Amino acid sequence: MSAQARADAYLGEIAARLHGPRRRRARILAELRDGLDQATADRITAGLPDEDAVITAIGRFGAPAAIADAFADELTIAYARQVLTWFVVTGPLVGVWWLLLLHPAPWRGSLAAFVAAIPVIPLVAAGLAATVITFATTGRMIRWLPEAGAHRAVAAVISVAGLVIVSDVTIVGVYLGSHAPATPVGIVAVAAAATRVGVSLIVVVRATGSQRGSG
Amino acid sequence: MLPMRPELLKGHLDALLLAVLEPGAQHGYAVIEALRSGSGGTLDLPTGTVYPALHRLERAGLIASDWHTVGGRRRRAYHLTPAGHQALGEHRALWDQFSAAVAAVLSGRPRPAST
Numbered sequence: 001m002s003a004q005a006r007a008d009a010y011l012g013e014i015a016a017r018l019h020g021p022r023r024r025r026a027r028i029l030a031e032l033r034d035g036l037d038q039a040t041a042d043r044i045t046a047g048l049p050d051e052d053a054v055i056t057a058i059g060r061f062g063a064p065a066a067i068a069d070a071f072a073d074e075l076t077i078a079y080a081r082q083v084l085t086w087f088v089v090t091g092p093l094v095g096v097w098w099l100l101l102l103h104p105a106p107w108r109g110s111l112a113a114f115v116a117a118i119p120v121i122p123l124v125a126a127g128l129a130a131t132v133i134t135f136a137t138t139g140r141m142i143r144w145l146p147e148a149g150a151h152r153a154v155a156a157v158i159s160v161a162g163l164v165i166v167s168d169v170t171i172v173g174v175y176l177g178s179h180a181p182a183t184p185v186g187i188v189a190v191a192a193a194a195t196r197v198g199v200s201l202i203v204v205v206r207a208t209g210s211q212r213g214s215g
Numbered sequence: 216m217l218p219m220r221p222e223l224l225k226g227h228l229d230a231l232l233l234a235v236l237e238p239g240a241q242h243g244y245a246v247i248e249a250l251r252s253g254s255g256g257t258l259d260l261p262t263g264t265v266y267p268a269l270h271r272l273e274r275a276g277l278i279a280s281d282w283h284t285v286g287g288r289r290r291r292a293y294h295l296t297p298a299g300h301q302a303l304g305e306h307r308a309l310w311d312q313f314s315a316a317v318a319a320v321l322s323g324r325p326r327p328a329s330t
Contacts (some may be wrong), residue, residue: 030289031266035244037288042248061262070263074270140276143298 003054007036010058017068019210020075021082028071036061073150076210077138080153083203084131087160091124094196097189098171101180119174120167127163130156157207161200168193168200224258228268229277230306231258233299236278240294243269269293277302 001009011033018025036057043053061067104113115121134156137148148156172193175186224231235241235249247265250258272278277299280291295303319326 027291028266031243031291032262034242034285034288034290035247035262035266038242038244066261067263070261070267074267139274142275143277143302 003040003050006051006054006058007033007040010061010064011036013064014067017064018071018075020079024075024078028075032061032067076150077148077153079210080134080150080157080207081138083157083207084134084160086199087127087164088131090196091128094168094189094192095124097185097192098175101175101183101185101189102171118171120171123163123167123170127160127167130160130163151211154207154211158204158211161203161207164200165197165204168197224260227310228260228264229272230303230310232265232268232272233277233295233303233306236293236295236299237303240281240292242290242292246293272299 011029014032015025015029018028036054039057039060040050040053043056044050048056098118102117104117134148134153137145138153172190175190180186231250232246235246235253241249243262243266246269247260247262250260250265269278269280273280273293276296278293279296280293282289282291284290315326
């Protein structure tokens with residue numbers, strides 16, 4: 001096996017063990033490849049034959065499983081932040097239809113009137129709070145706040161996805177239970193909520209699986 | 216030389232990485248080599264320790280990174296941010312205090328209590 005093929009096989013073994021957002025994995029592998037190539041070049045400069053150089057460089061880097069394990073927490077946190085960002089972005093896209101459909105009349109109603117008309121508002125607020133806390137304790141704020149590990153980040157994802165499912169199922173139930181006439185806005189709102197429930201269920205299953213796998 | 220157990224570094228790795236990056240930007244493997252050569256071979260840290268620690272420091276905003284191409288390879292170089300420079304200063308002050316206290320106790324010559 002050539003030196004290059006040996007390095008490719010080694011990085012391929014690491015790549016197969018990395019799980020998380022695709023772009024993040026690609027950046028990690030690009031960085032490892034550069035480091036491995038540099039380590040090999042240093043050894044060739046020091047007088048080792050190409051193949052011995054790559055073998056000793058790989059030995060210096062460590063076993064593929066150990067390298068992949070070392071990046072597991074980082075990738076899990078990146079996944080959690082990506083999923084929570086998706087929930088934050090899709091929240092208004094789904095919520096706006098329910099707001100148009102169920103808002104109290106007139107629009108200038110108090111917060112209590114809004115909560116009475118759209119009873120899932122406290123759940124949405126709880127999900128947003130959990131998201132903000134997770135972003136703060138896994139990002140720049142870790143200089144001042146207690147840092148959340150991968151397990152806590154995944155637990156936050158499961159909690160937020162659970163809140164989203166309960167919220168969407170509840171609001172659809174409220175709407176259908178009101179026997180309001182079917183309108184285009186109502187159909188779009190139900191479709192948007194159903195889509196998000198489906199995605200949220202997939203998130204819960206995957207996140208629960210990753211938590212069990214790393215537990 | 217006595218073997219250096221990795222757990223002894225716990226709590227000091229951030230400071231060591233920030234110190235290595237203080238003179239200027241370096242890529243991950245160069246950071247590993249700088250730690251090793253700067254410590255006379257004592258701090259020979261594994262790849263799986265250094266790269267994730269660099270990424271964590273970047274997440275905390277203490278270092279930043281840029282990608283560029285060197286010899287056809289994509290390379291990521293890290294540099295200190297203003298917050299990183301400040302954090303390094305704080306780490307140094309804490310280390311001076313901590314190491315003086317530990318040295319005093321280990322040597323059997325207790326230092327006078329500071330107020």
